[in-house]
Amino acid sequence: MSEVEEARRRIRQLLLSGDNTLKNRDGTERIERARGRYEQALAIAREAGLEDSIELIVQRRLDALAPTRGGADAA
8 A cells, every 4th residue: 555545544533433433423622632643644645645535525524613622722
């Protein structure tokens, strides 16, 4: 499996994991866990040069999450 294929596989896995975390867990910690997975997926996309094709998908998921740090992420 090429590095790009492996990156795509890992990104899909992280997005699915983040989505499932939001659906299947209770409490506010689920948001941070999902956010972490989405941010990790975006980092992998950047490293693999896939940012253009993945960024919008991940950014929509991140935007849908309620801010948890009082806007500290907004820089």
